[in-house]
Amino acid sequence: MSVDTAAATDRLMRFLAVPGVTGQEKAIAREIMAALKQAGVPAKAMRFDDANTRIALPTETGNLIVELPGRGTMRDQPRLMFMTHMDTVPLCAGAQPKISGRKIVNQAKTALGGDNRCGCGILVSLAAELIRQKLDHPPITLLFCVREESGLHGARHVDLNALGAPAMAFNFDGSSASSITIAAVGADHWEAEIFGRASHA
Ligand SMILES: [Zn+2]
Structure with a gap:
């Protein structure tokens, strides 16, 4: 299967240039929706859930959910x-992506x-290629979560009824x-209190 890598790279460059730090995802959600529309996904297939009303920290928008009907x-x-x-x-606010050889680097x-x-680029390109190549596929849900970096809040509070009961994710x-x-072989839980200047989520 061939993939339009130039278009996929353009999408990624576009998404990298939009600031959207944790809790402030409105602008990047708008950009993703615009790219999906350009790829041929109808506006009515996209919506936001109300996760942000359940997240205790200020969050601009809910999770973006896109439904693609099955084909063929x-x-x-x-x-x-x-x-x-x-x-x-x-740390990423203000990034200025630039293509340098086979890499995407940051000028800022x-x-x-x-x-x-x-x-985000992968999910939008998945939808774009399915549409462009008119490929047969099962019904698909795309879920773009908010506030992952600050504690998986978007996924934790997602409206499960809005996902269309996927068999696999x-x-x-x-x-x-x-x-x-x-x-995974297992999980372990521990708590740590860290003092100093915040450098990551
Ligand atoms: Zn991540």
């Missing part, structure tokens, strides 16, 4: 969900915000879009 031979297959988060850590002295505008917030983690 796979139209009645179980729904799949692809999710990511729209916010960046505060901030963090770039690849975490997680890469995820994939979260894009790791190192590579092509590697999939499907299990």
Whole structure:
């Protein structure tokens, strides 16, 4: 399957340039919706949930949820969900992405915000390629969460009824879009109190 990598790179450059630190996701959500519309996703397929009314910290908007109806031979297959988060850590505000050879670098002295505008780029490009190539696919939900960096608040408070009961979900917030983690050996919980100047979420 061929992918329009130039268009995908353009989308990522566009998303990296929009400030959207944790809790302030309105502008990046607007940019993502504009890119989805340009890719052929109708406006009525996109909406926000009311997660921000349940998050105790000030949050500009709810999670952005996009529903793509199934197409062709796979139209009645179980729904799949692809999710990511729209916010960046505060260090990323003011990033100025620039293409340098095969890399995207930052001209400003901030963090770039690849975490997680890469995820946003992946989800929008997924929708764009399915539409452009008229590929058969099951019903799909795209979920763009708010306030991940400050404590997974968007995912924690998502309106589950708005997701269309997906049979399986994939979260894009790791190192590579092509590697999939499907299990963990366990989990451990601990608390730490850190003193000093905040440098990350
Ligand atoms: Zn992340």
